[in-house]
Amino acid sequence: MLLRKEFTVHENGFYFLYVTDSIRVETPHHIPTSLPYGWEYEITVEDKLYYIKSIRMPILKYSKLDSDEAAYFQESTVTNHLDDIISASKELLHTLEKEFNYVGTH
Numbered sequence: 001m002l003l004r005k006e007f008t009v010h011e012n013g014f015y016f017l018y019v020t021d022s023i024r025v026e027t028p029h030h031i032p033t034s035l036p037y038g039w040e041y042e043i044t045v046e047d048k049l050y051y052i053k054s055i056r057m058p059i060l061k062y063s064k065l066d067s068d069e070a071a072y073f074q075e076s077t078v079t080n081h082l083d084d085i086i087s088a089s090k091e092l093l094h095t096l097e098k099e100f101n102y103v104g105t106h
Contacts, residue, residue: 009099018091023046023048024047027043045081047080059089
């Protein structure tokens, strides 16, 4: 369940935070808005047990992962809380499209 979502634009780029009852997904504060569409964003995922993992997040890959059963299964074997990460990815993609007119396909 989504508890908090934050998206902030500043002079050096943007910051994204997505908190559920299971995990906290956060970008560094220095991601420039001028990155090419589809670029990988680094996120930090922290769960309730304070297990922290940094992921280079190819935003288009994760936003479409749930539509490819084989790829989803493979990724789920190495990534905890995958459904929350997919949701965060979709939310970030939607926000980037809305705020910066990035054009993508869902």
